[in-house]
Amino acid sequence: MNPIFHSGAFAGKTVVVTGSSRGIGKKMAQAFAASGANVVVNYSGSQQQAEETVQQIQDQGGQAVAIRADLSSIADIRALFDQTLEQFGRLDILVNNAGIMNTLPLAQVTEEDFDRHFTLNAKGTFFACQAAVEHLGEGGRIINISTSVIGGMLPGYSVYAGTKGAVEQFTRQLAKELGPKGITINAVAPGPVNTELFLEGKSEQQIAGITGMNAFGRLGETEDITGAVLFLASEEARWITGQTLRVNGGFN
Numbered sequence: 001m002n003p004i005f006h007s008g009a010f011a012g013k014t015v016v017v018t019g020s021s022r023g024i025g026k027k028m029a030q031a032f033a034a035s036g037a038n039v040v041v042n043y044s045g046s047q048q049q050a051e052e053t054v055q056q057i058q059d060q061g062g063q064a065v066a067i068r069a070d071l072s073s074i075a076d077i078r079a080l081f082d083q084t085l086e087q088f089g090r091l092d093i094l095v096n097n098a099g100i101m102n103t104l105p106l107a108q109v110t111e112e113d114f115d116r117h118f119t120l121n122a123k124g125t126f127f128a129c130q131a132a133v134e135h136l137g138e139g140g141r142i143i144n145i146s147t148s149v150i151g152g153m154l155p156g157y158s159v160y161a162g163t164k165g166a167v168e169q170f171t172r173q174l175a176k177e178l179g180p181k182g183i184t185i186n187a188v189a190p191g192p193v194n195t196e197l198f199l200e201g202k203s204e205q206q207i208a209g210i211t212g213m214n215a216f217g218r219l220g221e222t223e224d225i226t227g228a229v230l231f232l233a234s235e236e237a238r239w240i241t242g243q244t245l246r247v248n249g250g251f252n
């Protein structure tokens, strides 16, 4: 894969991308590695996919390790960063990407659905920020992955959008707390992207309808998201914090 930034742009930096065995997270892990970073490919269940991702990165001359941690568990989150420090000796960038989405009308949402979404998407993101900040120094970066469905009123998305609303608010609230440490925190909110999370359970007709909601009439691809994330992780983004960047092809 071509580096988005030059191949040494992130040399010497360590990046943790949560949930990066597939989808958008995998593409970000590959892009960081191609730009010189040491990358932690985090997974919870899919060890084989995580190991394949690491192998692909290493085959391209990059540095990566796979570390298992369920981002719903605070103990696992803390262990993820401890192991990252053991492997690479430092932490510079956290991308909070791990997430789940199940769309259901209000009447069908169960307590279990609600808790599962909030426990991973909101609580996991929050406590990963807390654990990462112990290790991040001046120039540290946190990028939280939100969603552009927050801007709409799509039926069935209430719980999922609620979790990402929390993520965007954490991002804003933490900006001034982390600024004195020289750390920026921002969110990237993709529109619909061609991944299993988006495609699962949708008919061709639903996908075509959603595809028609952006300016370009095609579905977003994982590589459409990585540039914004790498930019926010770079030194060039030092004056940007507390913001959400909607990376969605004009999805509305």
Ligand code: NAD
Pocket (backbone or CB within 6 Å): 018, 019, 020, 021, 022, 023, 024, 025, 042, 043, 044, 045, 046, 069, 070, 071, 072, 096, 097, 098, 099, 100, 101, 120, 145, 146, 147, 148, 189, 190, 191, 192, 193, 194, 195, 196, 197, 198
């Ligand atoms: P995906 O399902 O392909 O990837 C999600 C990743 O999270 C997977 O690697 C999965 O194994 C991991 N994960 C799930 N539960 C986990 C847990 N408990 N602990 C650690 N990792 C876990 O989905 P994706 O589309 O690549 O989504 C990535 C992020 O982007 C999510 O936060 C999602 O909400 C967000 N997003 C996706 C879209 C889209 O249309 N695909 C749009 C906007 C935002």
